[in-house]
Amino acid sequence: MRDDEEDVEGSGLSRRDFLKVGGISLTVPLVIGHRVVKAAGADVKVFGPNKVPIELTINGKKMSASVEPRVTLLEAMRHELDLTGAKRVCDRATCGACTVIVDGKAVYSCTVLAIEAQGRAITTVEGLMTGDKLHPVQQAFVDNDAQQCGFCTPGFVVASKAFLDKNPHPTPEEVKRGLGGNLCRCGTYMGVRAAVQQAAGAQKGGRRNG
Amino acid sequence: MRAFEYANPATKEQAVGLLSNSWGETEVLAGGTDLISLMKDEVIAPKRLVNIKGITELHGIATNIKTGLRIGATATIQDLLDNAIVHRTFPALWDAAEGITSPQIRNMGTVGGDLCQRPRCWYYRGGYGLFAKTEKGDPLVPGGDNRYHAILGNSGPAYFVNPSSLAPALIAYGATFRVFGSSGKRDIPAEKFFLTPKSEGEREYDLKSNEILTEIIVPMAAGARGVTYEVRQKEALDWPLAAASVVVNLAAGKVRSARIVLGHVAPVPWRSQDAEAALVGHAIDEKTAQAAAEAAVKDASPLSRNGYKVQLARVAVKRAILAAAKGGVR
Amino acid sequence: MADYKWPDAEKRTLIGKRISRLDGPAKASGKAKYCYDYNRQGLLYGKILRSPHAHAKIKSIDTSAAEKMPGVKAVKVIQGPGTEIFWAGDEIVGIAAVDEPTAEDAMRAIKIEYEVLPHHVIDNDPKSTPQDLLKPSGDQTTGEPDKAFGDADVVVEGQYGQPVITHCCLESHGATSEWTDDKSLLVHVSTQNVSGIANQMAGVVKVPAANIHVQQDHIGGGFGSKFSIDRWGNESALLSKMADGKPVKIFLERSSELMVAGARPSSYAKVKIGAKKDGELTAWESESWGTGGIGGGGAPPIPYVFNIPNQKRKNTSIANHIGPSRAWRAPNHPQACLITMSALDDLAAALKMDPLEFYFKNMELTGPRANVYRDEFKIGAELIGWKQHWHQRGDQTEGPIKRGLGLSLHTWGGLGHASDCDLTINPDGSVELKMGTQDLGTGTRTTLAIVVADSLGIPMDAVKISIGDNKYPVSGGSGGSTTIGGVSASSRRASVDALDQLFAKAAPALNAQPGDLESVGGAIRVKSDPGKSLTWAQACGKLGGLPLTVRGKNPGPGNLISQGVGGIQMADVSVDIETGIVKMNRMVAVQDCGLIIDLKTAESQVYGALIMGICSALYEEKIMDQNTGKMLNPNMEFYKLAGIGDIGELMVHMMTGKGYDERGPIGLGEPPTVSPGAAISNAVANAVGVRVPYLPLTPDKVLAALEKKGGANHAGI
């Protein structure tokens, strides 16, 4: 926020109002939308701090919600879109339970803002099934009992899928490194290792470790 | 997390225009892997985030035989790992990136973010300030649990360690950091970029609140052998306890020049010219590597609980040197 | 008289096979709804403001600003002015708001003044602990310890222990409560105790327990920490009441989860142990201490399993200002096991004896399971290659990487708890089992389906298992490895009884006596003339218009279940003596648990236990800061857990067949969690030639032990 900044259009929230919003005395009515400020001679949109409409593309479907910029992708999915497959566990990019795939890459959705995930292709654990049929990775998790309480499982499944997409024929060593971004408290790692190997086999045309 | 505004500028000029001229008001958002956590823990509470990932000129990694490697600030750690030139010519940098073992962090975390990430000191993260002081102003680290804190450059008030794994490697390769602000660009030698703050308002690096790191330029390192060796307890989702990036040039079996930079042991990446001097002019063997390792930690002054890190730093330097002699080129 | 006995091995169609868990597809697809996942209509988000001080008195609380904030629906003081607070993170004020950001903003608007009192949050030494926080036990003596030590040929002294660790359930503790009318409460709570919660809440929320409906389909980990509704669970109901009955969801943030929602007491001991030259154990003396928060610590049962004839023991419980302790898989056993097996191992080393030989020498001291342990050790030794790989203390090979082997043994009861069920056979042939139990990821659902289907002679998918609801027949809390025995005994009995009644209805149609019938492969047939048969559905059609429901009960130990298991574990580690870093190579577990219902999920339990044990042996510690009174690592970054690459290779062997099966199912959640710390610590001692006294075996401790031994870490560097 700069003192010399011009408020071109939009809510007309002044700097002073915003400071209030940022603080605890939320007295200004919630305003939906953005405003435009001049930066380096160009008009730049500034969103929030109140709720703004966002549109996310999740599992091929466009979904909209209205959230403050401080809402993470994970929270938007879980609280606004009832997509609860991704879990909130550490909420600090240190456990992997919230893993989703964004533009082909596994990321921690607890640490991505919903507003910045717009326009990206987001795949969640809910998007991996084809109709009633489990994805080979999911099936492999079931077959190899790569789950106990199952709370880490969606994150592991998604991380495994992203890993195999990039590395379809992994060695056991590569599996250990490639899934290092996920933690399980019940201790299902042996099952996960076997599941990833089985899924890799399945992707090679159904042969196990072929 | 406290409420903030969000902007997604298309150019670095706009980004700088959106940033405040004092710290605390605005922050740059890159991969967010550090920033979002800092905000959730309310260690910082900016009123505006300026996302720089939409700025195309900050993307990507390019090589030029003359000017060297150019790493855009928003190139990700995974981009470094996927880059064949980095792998072949800058192995110490590649090793350092490889040490950041979570694929998700690698996909999200940017090189610029890795260099500008904030200390992981648990007192700082717990709300006691960068210098970890009680309300009365008493420092918490020296008499507290300092098992992960600095063993070098730790005369205070800063006791934390610089968390970046990439920084030591980039310093070892003699990189230059390019910074952009309202008065244009500045080039800063990597080594000079990192600072030990003396007052709470200062940062751990040479950036103003309305400047951004735009790119990193690494001169070509033809013939150099580089290795980063990290001492880590866990394979994944963990931090090195000590690390060393070593880049050496050999001529006729002897070390012609060397750069030895330690990570995770001091408030800044710690270049040890003593260790370098101990190596130059000698062939690398157990003895010379050992001598350089001793030189690297000879000024170490461990705190109450982190004496073991002196040993780990020593081992990291020695092993990195020996590995560089054996390989360090691909 | 019905024959409830478990079928003989050759008659089992499903029991003991490797069967994938029934809820696997729901979990792997993300469809499984945990209590944390329910977004009930009109949901409000609850938050708890917690004490920043470890010990303080509340002077004043001002919630007025928070109450005025738009979107805030309820603010409730949980502990008011004048209350003394005994740990950082204790609950002070609850809030419910339309969304999380609003609830967080409201928390910041609350002003609380405290009178800060002196705190003590560490447990390293009773001597430096304020006197009023110490609760020493008297000396406990068996036999003639002083004389026995005098007569011993070898006496070894050592110090062993492990800090407080936390459960760190991935689904944090929490509940969503809503008033469906002004007298009826619906609670979705993450719990190990579905049948028990309503009665815990009734007095607090002031409605009869009968009006409280508790539901839970899946739970994301408990490990002993989720038996109670907890203050936040009650608060979700009370806040909901204040907010017109709208559902209020309170699930703990990770930091609170690690600070207040579960901790295992620490335990440390100075031990003196004596033996004869030939290895015969004769004397034990220990002075132990530990903490589990303001309530003090438990007294670990030392010496563990080995009933050494002459003992002198003293335990001091330290009360301190950390979050309270809760049951943790096999309460007190891992601590006792670590202390005992480390001391035994040090003694064996002093005798220059192979610990395996030493254990065999003293095996009779382990009591009734001596033979089980012998059998298990033989299998374990084979699996890990004990003979080939074991060496005297201190790996003598060149280079900084030293490899070592260690072992341990353990026991647990695991008797099934009271567990009622209703089994219904419908005239259309469909079958449903209802039980107020819960599946912690142990596979309870799956084992129930196996027992019922095997008993009724029908396929598993013909059986519907309904659990996780307190409107179903009462079943005990899932803790102490009591679930499998309880639920399998009652469901077996219900199945047998139901089948008998079905036979009675179907017999006339087959011109046979009910006692002559059997149900096999989906058909009811005459044993002596299998050609004479009805399909399952045809037979059920004979029930008439009404379903048949049979109540099953666990009658207690008898034909179906029993208690008491033994297990052994062996660890193979590599230690870098220049860095002190310990890496797991391999670990072997050989475990007895009576009759196994599902081999696949049973093995998973043991793998999981090993991994959890590796976490605590190498990484876990609730790190408390004496200056600030706070936990320094209430996050998953510095509260470290092993990842998929940190566990080495694991091998599990389940004891089955004669001598095991006939004992019936015995719980498995606890026993294999007991030994890992001891086995790993022993392996490290074997590798580096010196005991690292305390877990976790972090580089600082390993290097310190090496340095004490004589600067081994400086050999070459």
Ligand SMILES: Cc1cc2nc3c(=O)[nH]c(=O)nc-3n(C[C@H](O)[C@H](O)[C@H](O)COP(=O)(O)OP(=O)(O)OC[C@H]3O[C@@H](n4cnc5c(N)ncnc54)[C@H](O)[C@@H]3O)c2cc1C
């Ligand atoms: C569990 C875990 C383990 C980790 N282990 C390691 C490790 O071993 N080694 C290691 O090096 N890192 C490690 N990291 C840190 C990780 O690499 C960093 O968080 C990441 O690189 C930061 O990049 P980012 O793009 O996400 O930065 P952000 O979080 O977006 O930003 C971090 C900081 O840098 C500032 N910033 C970012 N880009 C710029 C720019 N271009 N100009 C000016 N300021 C900028 C931001 O304002 C912010 O203050 C670990 C992280 C976690 C969570």
Ligand code: FES
């Ligand atoms: S919840 Fe996102 S990484 Fe743990």
Ligand code: FES
């Ligand atoms: S299965 Fe429970 S956390 Fe992984």
